[in-house]
Amino acid sequence: MTAPDIPQKQKAVVFDQPGKVSTKVVEIDVPEPGVGEVLINISHSGVCHSDLGIMTNTWLGLPYPTRPGQVGGHEGVGKIAKLGPGTESSGLKVGDRVGVKWISSACGNCQPCQAGSDGLCFKQKISGYYTPGTFQQYTLGPANYVTPIPDGLDSEQAAPMLCAGVTVYSALKRSRVQPGQWVAISGAGGGLGHIAVQLASKGMGLRVVGIDHGSKAELVKASGAEHFVDITQFPSDDQGKALVKHVHSLTDGLGAHAVIVCTAANAAYAQAPPLLRFNGTLVCVGIPENEPKAIATAFPSHMIAKHWTITGSAVGNRTEAIETLKFAARGIIKAHYRTEKMDALTSVFQEMAEGKLQGRVVLDLSD
Structure with a gap:
């Protein structure tokens, strides 16, 4: 089944000079959905710090440099315009609103997937890196992995939840902090951090210490x-x-029960462990860029004496994405964002690179 008036061409924003902060609005073909895929007419896409790392080739852990012409983006919301072959049993229909996440597809069969760790899937595809992302008006997604968007939740609000929201929700769950306990959030005024503060305080009953630049x-x-x-x-x-x-x-003179590091700054990681109390958990979320550096001096005696736990949290799974969107639909969490058009994306990334961006930016992909 197909929505009427699907064009042959569409507008997209590409990384035209990978390695630099530079984007370009171009015209490209509208793709055709293959077996098990749906074609999504994207109306809005969030802009994430991860997109900056991919564009500038500063995430050195990725297997290859970003190619010129790559369509970035991984927080896309839109309506299904066409169903590909083999999607009859998916329950999806043309006109349904769905979202595309950082992990655009996971195999569902490997050991990480079976353990509910979609972000560690051995065959994962990253939206905006392995596949054309959500900075375009039409994109493809696997019918079994796109995320349904709740009725009543604006697409602009839903978009940042598909990466920033689900990432910090998963990180807070991994911290094992209980209602009434203290969590310190480093980078609390950023795109991830301000949503983490809301989830922690309003959604999970935690007491929050927010750490960031005074302007936030x-x-x-x-x-x-x-x-x-x-x-x-x-x-x-x-x-x-x-x-x-x-x-x-x-924090009662003892330190926080958990510290969530949402910023990519190495200094934040170096500062974080001593903020913990006994039995505390440090959750690493922000990914430092450029050449690897020691992010903190390891003091085994402190870790042993305090029973500290240090864990990483890459991204949430499909169930956590749905749960995050339900928090948003209930008004528990709201992204602080502004809306921009496609041709403003380079300036948005410049703001982000300079650390001046508060909250989130959402691209309006309409003409």
């Missing part, structure tokens, strides 16, 4: 943080001692 204090407090810590007010040459003392003073 208002956003972090409005998101539900009980305390805001302006990282610029603490010396950088005292091995974090003043910061640790202050955060401990805010």
Whole structure:
């Protein structure tokens, strides 16, 4: 079944000079859905810091440099325009609103998939890197992996939840923090961080200490943080001692039960472990860019004495994506965002690279 008036050509934003902050609006063919795929008319796409890393080739863990002409994006929301062969049993129909995530497809059969770790799938495809992403008006998605968008949730609000929202939701769950306990969120005013603050405080009953640049204090407090810590007010040459003392003073004198690092800054990782109390958990989310660096000095005696747990959290699974969107549909979490057109994407990335962007940007992909 096909929606009427599917064009042969569409507008897309590509990374025209990978390695640099540069994008270009081009015209490309509208793809045809293959077996098991649906064609989605994308109306909105969130812009993520991961897109910046892919565009600038600063994520050195990826298997190859980004190719010129790559369509980026992995937070896309739109309506199904056409069903490909073999999708009859999917329950989807033309006109349904669905979303495309960071992991655009997972095999569902490997051991990570069977364990509910879609983000670790051995055959995963990353949207906007392995496949053409969501910075275009039409894109393809596997019928068994696109995410249904709840009725009543605006597409602009839904888009950031497909990566930022589900990523921090999964990270908070991995922290094992219980209602009433303390969580410190580093990078609390960023695209991931401000949603993490809301989920923690309003959705999961946690007490939040938000850590970020002073310019983001208002956003972090409005998101539900009980305390805001302006990282610029603490010396950088005292091995974090003043910061640790202050955060401990805010959290019953013992430190946070968990620290979620949402920023990609190496310094944030170096500062994070001492903020924990006994039995605390550090959850690593933000991915540092460029050449690998030691992110913190390992003190086994501290880890042993305090029973600290250190874990990574790449991205949530398909069930957690649906749960995150339900939080958003209920109004528990809302992305702080502004809307831009496709031709503004380069300037958006420049803001992001300079650390000036508060919350999220959502692209309006209409003409």
